[in-house]
Each structure stands twice: as C-alpha cells, then as structure tokens.
Amino acid sequence: MSIRYITPSATLSADTLAGKVLGQIRREFGAEVEPFTLHLPVPELLAGVWIATRETLLAGSGRRDAKEVVAAAVSSLNRCPYCLDAHRIMLLESSGHDFSKALADNDPEQIEDEFLRDVAAWAAATRTPGSPLLATPPFSSKEAPAFIGTAVIFHYINRMVTILLGNSPLPFSSGFPKKVAMQMAAWFFGGAIRLLKPPGTSLALLPEAVLPDDMLWAEPSPVISAAFARFAHVIEKSGERSLSAEVRKAVHTSVQNWFGSDPGMASILLDEAITHLTEKDKAAGRLALLTALAPWRVDETVVRAFSSSFPGDDRLIAALAWSSFVAAKRVGSWL
Numbered sequence: 001m002s003i004r005y006i007t008p009s010a011t012l013s014a015d016t017l018a019g020k021v022l023g024q025i026r027r028e029f030g031a032e033v034e035p036f037t038l039h040l041p042v043p044e045l046l047a048g049v050w051i052a053t054r055e056t057l058l059a060g061s062g063r064r065d066a067k068e069v070v071a072a073a074v075s076s077l078n079r080c081p082y083c084l085d086a087h088r089i090m091l092l093e094s095s096g097h098d099f100s101k102a103l104a105d106n107d108p109e110q111i112e113d114e115f116l117r118d119v120a121a122w123a124a125a126t127r128t129p130g131s132p133l134l135a136t137p138p139f140s141s142k143e144a145p146a147f148i149g150t151a152v153i154f155h156y157i158n159r160m161v162t163i164l165l166g167n168s169p170l171p172f173s174s175g176f177p178k179k180v181a182m183q184m185a186a187w188f189f190g191g192a193i194r195l196l197k198p199p200g201t202s203l204a205l206l207p208e209a210v211l212p213d214d215m216l217w218a219e220p221s222p223v224i225s226a227a228f229a230r231f232a233h234v235i236e237k238s239g240e241r242s243l244s245a246e247v248r249k250a251v252h253t254s255v256q257n258w259f260g261s262d263p264g265m266a267s268i269l270l271d272e273a274i275t276h277l278t279e280k281d282k283a284a285g286r287l288a289l290l291t292a293l294a295p296w297r298v299d300e301t302v303v304r305a306f307s308s309s310f311p312g313d314d315r316l317i318a319a320l321a322w323s324s325f326v327a328a329k330r331v332g333s334w335l
Contacts, residue, residue: 004164005303006313009040018043021050021205028058030192035083035157038164041313042238045321047205048231052153055227059197060146062139065095066119069111070150072103073123079296080158085168085182093186094193119147126151127260129334145221149228152332159324162295163303199223209233214333232325239322242315246277247285251323255292255330262294280309284319291323 002008012019018040022032029036036053039046057067068091075083084103092098095116102110108120118138125133139147170181200223211218211229218225239248254273274285283305290298307316 003034003038005300005307005316006038006041006164009037012040016043017205018046021047024054024202024205025050028054028192028195028197030189033086033169034165035086035161038160039317039321041317042234042321044206044234045238045317048234049153049157049321051202051205051227052149052231053157054197054202055199055223056146056149056153059199059201060143060149060221060224062143062146063115064193065091066116066139067147067150068094069099069103069116069119070123070147071154072099073106073108073120074126074151074154075158076103076106077124077127078155078158078162080162081167082161082165082169083154083158085170089169089182089185090189090193092182093190098182122147123151126155126331126335129259134335141220145218145224148217148332148335149224151335152228152328155331156321156324156328159291159295159327160320163291163298163320200226203227203230206230206234212329214329217332217335232329235322235325238318242310242318243284243288243322244281247274247281247288248322250274250277250285251288251292251326254289255326258293258327258330260331260334283309288319288323291320292327295324 012022014020014023021043025032025036036046036050039049057071058064060067068087072084072087072091075087088099088103097113099111099116102108102120106124108117108124111117111120115138122133122137125131128134137144137147170178170185203223203226207230208226209229209232211225212232215228215232218228250273270286270289273289274282277285287298287302287306290302303316306319310319
C-alpha cells in the first residue's frame with residue numbers, strides 16, 4: 001500500500017537508526033507495517049512511535065488481547081477503519097475470537113468475555129472526560145500505564161493513519177473474501193504475537209529524556225515512562241523544526257479547549273484560531289489544527305498548501321506527528 005503525500009524511502013542499511021528499528025518491528029510485530037513506516041522520513045519519530053507502542057501494547061503489563069481491544073475500540077471511536085481492521089486481525093489471533101461487529105458498531109455489550117467487554121467500554125469512553133468508566137477502569141493500577149499508554153498511542157496513530165493511509169490494510173473491503181483475508185493475516189502475525197518480549201529492550205534506540213508533566217500517568221512504570229519520555233522528546237523537537245512557535249501556541253490553545261467531541265471545525269472557528277498568523281503560518285496552522293481535532297478533513301489541498309511553503313517529507317511528517325501527539329496527550333490527561 002502506498003503512503004499518501006510522501007516519496008517511498010530508499011533501501012536502508014541495517015546499522016542506521018531506521019534500519020535497527022525496522023529490524024525490531026519485523027521480529028516483534030511481524031512485518032514492516034505502514035503505520036510505523038510512514039514515519040521513515042524522520043527516523044527518530046519512527047523509533048519513538050515504535051518504542052511507545054512496543055512497551056505498552058506488546059510488552060507492557062496486562063493481557064495482549066485486552067490491549068488489542070483498546071487499540072481497536074479507540075480506532076473505532078476515531079473513525080480510523082485502517083487501524084480498526086489491523087487490530088481486529090491482531091485481536092482475532094490473540095483472543096481466538098472475532099469481535100468485528102461489536103467493535104465496528106462501538107457496542108461493547110456484544111462482547112461475551114466480561115473483562116474484554118469492560119475494557120472495550122473503557123476505551124470507548126476515552127474521549128469523554130469525566131465519564132464514570134474512566135474513574136473506575138477494569139484493569140489494575142499496575143496495568144494502568146500499559147492500558148492508558150496503548151490508548152494514547154492509538155489516539156496518535158489514528159490521526160497519522162487517517163491522513164496518510166487508505167481505508168484498510170486488507171485487499172477486500174467486505175464479505176467472505178475480507179473474512180478469509182483477516183484469518184490469513186491473523187495466522188501470519190501469530191508467531192510474532194506469541195513471541196516473548198522482555199520489557200525495555202527497545203529503549204536503547206533513543207537517548208534518555210524527561211517525562212513531561214502532563215504524562216505522569218506513565219510514571220508508575222519505569223519502562224513505559226522512559227518510553228513515552230523519549231517519544232515526547234523527539235515529537236517536541238520535530239515540532240520545533242516544522243512549525244513556528246506561533247502555530248504551536250495556537251494549536252495548544254485550541255486543543256486545551258477541546259473536550260473530546262467531534263468538532264465540526266467550521267471554517268469560521270478555524271479562521272479565528274489562526275487569524276493572527278502570517279499567510280505562510282496560516283497554511284501550517286490549518287494543517288496542524290485539522291490534524292489534531294478533525295484529521296478526516298485533511299485533504300490534498302490542505303497538505304499541498306503546507307508543503308508549498310514548507311517543502312520536504314520530513315517537515316510534513318514532523319508537523320503531522322507533533323499535532324497528532326498534542327491531541328493524544330490531551331486525551332491522556334483525562335485518563
């Protein structure tokens with residue numbers, strides 16, 4: 001599957017940062033899948049998203065099938081059909097059950113397993129700050145950083161994938177052919193799912209960093225807090241290189257005033273948020289705000305307007321990543 005708006009990367013040496021990350025992804029995730037490889041124009045971001053995903057979803061505390069439920073339920077909540085299909089596949093292999101209809105309908109009550117049903121309901125409430133479900137999560141305090149981290153990373157990934165990838169990693173969109181394709185894909189990833197993954201082995205890919213104050217939910221787990229500290233650091237550095245301080249401030253202000261609903265993002269509201277910016281920064285601000293709050297509205301016109309003033313795949317990926325992470329961190333602050 002091609003990645004929109006960016007040029008495919010050339011063959012990478014195994015001793016580069018990107019090569020080392022891809023080697024871990026092949027071994028422990030099962031394949032070089034596009035939600036990771038779309039970050040290749042900025043190798044540090046590729047390393048960061050892999051570290052955060054590995055140390056929560058793959059190696060963190062808690063049942064793998066339950067964390068796959070979180071990934072799929074969050075993806076359904078964010079209307080990201082690609083990620084929903086991808087993690088329905090992983091859930092099929094890790095649990096032995098196909099919860100496709102329950103997850104696609106955003107109806108956890110259809111799930112028979114009580115724990116998975118409660119986890120799905122919790123994940124579906126992650127954009128509803130103040131929900132009683134968030135105050136009484138179904139997992140233990142020891143497992144909390146892994147479950148919250150999985151939710152946060154998929155609120156990030158969903159935005160990147162919605163903008164840069166298609167509707168599904170599968171070759172068929174519906175019916176029996178899609179069901180067969182899901183079963184084959186689940187079998188393909190089965191070996192990697194069952195592979196023992198000691199916590200913390202990805203941390204050496206990036207240097208140590210300080211965990212931001214708004215991510216203290218990760219602190220009870222030294223490994224997960226170290227993973228998100230590294231990811232947050234490379235995200236912030238990428239944002240500084242791709243977006244002006246004025247654009248970043250405008251996005252921060254808008255996201256802090258967001259409480260999880262699907263904003264219509266009417267043009268007048270968008271214009272008000274960026275009206276004070278220069279013409280070049282207005283294109284960047286429009287891309288960044290839509291990425292954070294309404295990624296399904298980012299189209300070729302929005303991307304080309306940004307890239308005409310700020311050329312380069314690395315700047316585009318960095319701008320999208322920073323904006324996506326600002327929104328994901330906001331969600332994390334509610335959990």
